[in-house]
Amino acid sequence: MLKEITPKSQDYSQWYVDVIKKADMVDYAPIKGFMVIKPYGYRIWEFIQDAMNREFRATGHENAYFPLLIPENLLLREAEHVEGFSPEVAWVTIGGGEPLAERLAVRPTSETIIGSMYSKWIQSYRDLPVLMNQWSNVVRWEKATRPFLRTTEFLWQEGHTVHRTAEEAEQETMQQLEIYRKVIEDELAIPVVPGRKSAGERFAGAVETYTLEALMGDGRALQIATSHFLGQNFAKAFDIQYLDEDGVRKYGWTTSWGASTRMIGGLIMVHGDDKGLRMPPRVAPIQVVIVPIAKNKDAEAVSAYVKNIADELGREFRVRVDDRPEFTPGYKYNDWEMRGVPIRLEVGLRDMANQSVMLARRDTGEKTPVPAAGIAETVRQRLDDIQHTLFQQALEHQKSHTVVVENYRQAEEYGYRGFFEGDWCGRGGCADQLKEATGMTIRCLPLDRQPLGTGCVVCGQPSTERMLFARAY
RNA sequence: CGGGGCGUAGCGCAGCUUGGUAGCGCACUUGCUUUGGGAGCAAGGGGUCGGGGGUUCGAAUCCCUCCGCCCCGACCA
Incomplete structure (x- = not known):
């Protein structure tokens, strides 16, 4: 383990790598460009999934799952799309020990295979709109990779919809962009600038691409989610047609939209400091950590006092009591600060005598004694305040830069x-x-x-x- | 793909110039003492020195070759 985190000001890239390692979020896999997402990092992803699934369902979308491998002929159907993605596609050429008749692409994105299925499923205007989302992994063979920000394989969600009219599809594109804005600003506390992509930066095969851009701590931009209006490009390439009310066969209008584990990279760079991660409470795997402080002879009394507090808080918050005997309190403070836990409660004999606990905020570093009575209410307010403060700090940084x-x-x-x-x-x-x-x-x-x-x-x-x-x- | 750097214990490194019993710090195991901002002492365990070939009585060290990783550029949803 690294003993220290390189200061941000000294070397931002090294700081980033140190933080994700110290926070126990990822490890490098034995293949270049791949990473293992460890439980502490994956838990954050699960909170993002929960928030997005809520929003997607509320707007009528359903989750489904499509194949990992895409036959080459499907990938070749949409000219611009192939041109954009082919340099970074990984191919499967052998199966069951035999060379394959047609090579299979490991999906870099799923417009093509989903489009081919939609064409089978859609007959009538009564089948529209089709509103689906899938949570999956994709592979894009990248030359320069960085954990979370750009890895060869990454996790994401990709929504794919088909609509009867261009207007409805455009509306869908904007609606999903707004959902991303809401989740990223409210849950991850990252302020974003919504906009349209220029032609040069557009998704391969899209008519319009909309994006959310966030500003990182070092002043570089990060594209954090995108939503595409695909017009009829993919409908024509995959023959997605429906018979309209007027008896005429027409092409559907499609959209796609995606956001990936890259968001976690943004979370780290927007909120992290020289002590490590600072987690926004809403997506923090652990919201409150309690560190009991006691010499052997007092351990039992302190432990009972801590248990009461932990039980009360545990009904409402994600709480961890760190009673590992092999570490000193000072070690634990540093350990949890690196992991970005928003609130730390230090509880020893002195606090017990005062019927209080020492509350330390990760965002400001501020430490204040608070009464044990009504601790849940106090913690609730502080967590809300930390969530708000992190967003405001990031917004200030964005505005001033x-x-x-x-x-x-x-x-x-x-x-x-x-x-x-x-x-x-x-x-x-x-x-x-x-x-x-x-x-x-x-x-x-x-x-x-x-x-x-x-x-x-x-x-x-x-x-x-x-x-x-x-x-x- | 171009330029540079590095592969020695889980992690970080020394040893290589000048060949001769493979070391240090952290981590790990056991015991005792500790505990309000990264605890101390003691005793332990852990290595095909990135792979292959060569030179030599003898190679982590010298030579050849292959592989991998990192940084800078180029490329890039």
Whole structure:
């Protein structure tokens, strides 16, 4: 085990790696680019799943599961889609010891195989809309990988829907984007900027891609969820047709939307500090840890006092009593701080005598004695406050690192760290030049902004778009 | 794919220049003492030195070769 966590300011990448190791979230697998998600990390994923499943069901979606392997001919159906994904597809060519007649792709995403099934299932306008989601793993052969942020295999959910009209499909696309915003801001306490992707950054095969962009602690952007309006591109490629009320056969309009374990990487980078993780209470595997402090002769008395408190809190919160005899209290404080547990209660003889406990907040580091009576209410308030404080701190960071510019060169004085906002003429050439010169890419065209009319930040020509650009993960 | 670095105990490393019984710290096991911010003492266990080949009486160390990992670039939902 590492003894210390590298300070963020010294080396942000090393800090990130140290934190995920110290927090016991992941381990590197024996295959390059793959990782094992350990129970403490996986539990966070389960909370995200719970929150999303609630929202998906409330909007009429059902979970289903489609195959891991996709026959090559299906993957080839949609031209842009193949072109976008083929460089990173892993292929299965042998099964049961025999070479396969047709090689099988390990899914990089499931539009193709789901589209082929939808075409069988849909006959009439009465079969629409089809609203499904699947929780799965996907594989994209990446050259540079980092735990959670970009791994060869990752876990995600992918929603796939078919609609009767373009309007309904567009509405679905926006509705799902809003669900992501809600879960990511309310549960993970990560503020995001919703926007539309520029043509160059669009999902392969989509008509429009919408995104949520978050700003990390080091000033780089992270695309944290996307929702795609696919038009009739996939409906045509997979022959998804229905007979409409007017007796005419028509192509359906499809959408897809996804969010992955990358969100956990965002969670770490947005909230973590030099002591380790800081977990937002709503997705914290352990919300309250209680550390009893007692010499041998007092152990029994303290333990009884702690048990009462733990029982009361355990009815409402996720509580852990750390009574491991082999570690000192100081060790335990550090240990749980690395794991980001929002509230720590230190309980010894002094507290017992005062009928109180010492409450330490992970977000602020503040330590205050609080009465044992009404402890559940106190903890409830503090957890709410921590959830709120983490979001506010992240929002402050985002706001203070968002700069409006009239020319992209102004970003240089900020070291290209942060979100930069400016006008864009809409031409891909300017986007390319921006990237070439600065390493920054267009993160999105924010939904609620209009061009200021100051001219494209790259070429100065009349602008049609307002864009958010940054260096990204 | 280009440039650089590294593979020695679970983790982090020394040893290699100049070949001669494989070491240190942490972790682990046992016992005793400890416990309000990373406890102490004592006794233990743990290694095909990344793989293969060569030189040599003898290779972690020298030579050849293969493999893997990390960082920087390029590429990228």
